[in-house]
Amino acid sequence: MTPVASVPADLDQWLTAHQGDAVDELFAFLRIPSVSARSEHAGDCRTAAEWLAARLSHAGFTTEIMDTPGHPVVLGEWRGAGPDAPTLLVYGHYDVQPAEPLELWTSPAFEPEVRDGRIYARGSVDDKGQLYLHVKALEAHLAVRGTLPVNVIVLAEGEEEVGSVNLEAFLEQHRERLRCDGVVISDSTMFAPGVPSILSSLRGLAYVQIDVRGSTSDLHSGMYGGAVVNPAMALARILSTLHDDNGRVAIAGFYDAVQAWPESVRAQMRTLPFNEEHFRDEVGAPALGGERGYSVLERLWTRPTCEVNGLLSGYTGEGAKTVLPAVAMAKVSFRLVPDQNPTVVEQLVAEHVKRVTPPGVTATVTPLHGGRPWRSELGGPLHEAGVSALHAAFGTAPVITGEGGSIPVVGDFERILGAPVLLMGFGLPGENAHAPDEWISAENFRQGMRAAATLLDQYGAAKSR
């Protein structure tokens, strides 16, 4: 095991002394309504970028605001550790989700307020608070010691909430300049309060639309019903073949590329304080479901799925209309786990649908969106530095968690920059990341700065060992 470090006393002292400033500065950052999805906020996005660049300059970084076809990227660089020292890239985003519906906020979305130890504001946890704790950790090092143990690049984009549409090209274009040995991202949640967490897996996605067509136009169900194949019924029958009775996806070849998880991680997952009844209560369903033979956390983090995301056919208004629909549509998506490939899964789905479509209708499968699954190596200097830093800050070893959704940029960093990614998040369950009353725990913001500061020392030490 990695030896447990403690938060370096000099940094801890500085961070404690400047805790009030850190919160004040974060409030200033949060007051800028940098909503990337709304063109009327384009100016606010630039203001946020400029604000962030100024804070990095103040800390001692060389900064540049780099234009993209969308909102700009803030690039901060400190390369004083020299060419032999490792380089760490800190990624985050300064843009936020729209705040609507505004009337559901207890305090205004862009007027930060602390209540019960939580900092409430749009962007508090996603991701301004989690990005800025890194900036303060860097500032602490440079203020106290005049140097950093590793070279550091800070890359903050302004389009994460609209799908990071220009980031991949940006990484490709500036591949040399962004060359690094590791990437740290704080844009995720801890498993529970007081339980520091390293997020080690993300599911991928293959999202398709299935369109079933029967007659050339809608028919009267009285005049034609019984003699033609009903595309809505055909679609239901097609969808019903996608799972077997054990909740497994029944598409030939679907599990071929699925890798088993290390028994050690499965064992740790079983020790996590997860209450299935509370989860069921939160969901509000009469019972949970899913693939037989796996716990709820395993189903969410380690197993692929097939879900219907949408259905549409015929008459959907009030009352009765006796139409025999000409077409029926389903949106169907598959959450993927390593090493499933979305393109391969789309092909398997298309072949399956072709095989089970009854005569009398035609079915087409159109891929709409895909993303690869990701799993970290659970080892190496950056991972070990993260474990130590979190242990030091929180006084307890971090747990390894998974995430049912996707963060596409993670794969981009690994693929384009060839560097491992550490996902070290300080959010908490119930943080309302994309909802009204978004918050970050003030305590986690504080511990996050301590962990981020410690990470730099640990990573520098690990790389030079």
Next chain:
Amino acid sequence: MTPVASVPADLDQWLTAHQGDAVDELFAFLRIPSVSARSEHAGDCRTAAEWLAARLSHAGFTTEIMDTPGHPVVLGEWRGAGPDAPTLLVYGHYDVQPAEPLELWTSPAFEPEVRDGRIYARGSVDDKGQLYLHVKALEAHLAVRGTLPVNVIVLAEGEEEVGSVNLEAFLEQHRERLRCDGVVISDSTMFAPGVPSILSSLRGLAYVQIDVRGSTSDLHSGMYGGAVVNPAMALARILSTLHDDNGRVAIAGFYDAVQAWPESVRAQMRTLPFNEEHFRDEVGAPALGGERGYSVLERLWTRPTCEVNGLLSGYTGEGAKTVLPAVAMAKVSFRLVPDQNPTVVEQLVAEHVKRVTPPGVTATVTPLHGGRPWRSELGGPLHEAGVSALHAAFGTAPVITGEGGSIPVVGDFERILGAPVLLMGFGLPGENAHAPDEWISAENFRQGMRAAATLLDQYGAAKSR
């Protein structure tokens, strides 16, 4: 077999002499935009009722325009045949479907025009033309002979196109006044040009909505997918159990009340000039479908069905949204045949859905609409008079047809007035009854008057035999 009559020469001569007047009068009737579904046409509906009452008065009938909670009923009575003679009730409707989309009409919907032997206008075949041919037949009798061979009640309602919502109560309320020995309705189609037809069966309907609910609100499919039951998928699986692999409805007890058809009618059905490939072409589907072991006409006319009329769940817009829906809805209807009962079928469906709903979701079945199936006796004085009259007018014996849809008033007449109903229609396939460019064959309008006039003689003779 009933002896074949010919159209009485005196009536035939009068009708031929007044053919031009009949068409002119029908045009005047068709110019009144009596769209029952649109409140702005309420005045036009009353105008149509008044126009019709005036024509009946002119023919020699006592007429009354009787208010209902909706559009009025036109009642015409001629009781000069005396209490011992039978009474025939002629039913029709003076209201029409909305004409929209107007831009798809070749000539304006309410400006009748003859092209290629067809009278084009909204209401030409449904039902003003088919109602007015009876009025002219009655006028012929009274003009030529000063009398009618039977007592006649003409009942024309103005709400057939909005579900005859007030007719049942009207029949109940005026049961004594409307007492009759038979009802004739011309509001249906002939099997083909030159093939006079008696419509002898109508399917009933049981229409339900199935609502499946999982979580209390929509969930993120990444964060929850795989651990909760997806209601859209559950709905698909429920729907997939409604048929077996032979196209039979797989609900326990569904066929218990289904009566076999007389072999003679099935044999006649097989001789009808029905081209399945033309039907498939018209539908535009790659192949036909339905219950194994039955011809297309048998499936449409004699067999019950189960159809999905609508599906709705989750995200149905463009592109991909990774929602795990909280609810999913299907509209499902069953066409029924004698002696299936819609209430019983609704119960069987609810029990079936309850049995096949997986844990993790709840499903509710809400009845939305029901109607009983109907089949005529294929015998008795009115039926035989109809066969003779059609044979006389068209020079060929009528065929017995069925109809996949419902005409709810037929059951009401039989149940409330205790009188058999003869459905003797003069429409033709492709007549666009509820669509732009509605038409009635000018030849069928003419033959319809001849048949209706002959029917009165035949019915009078049959009843007095």
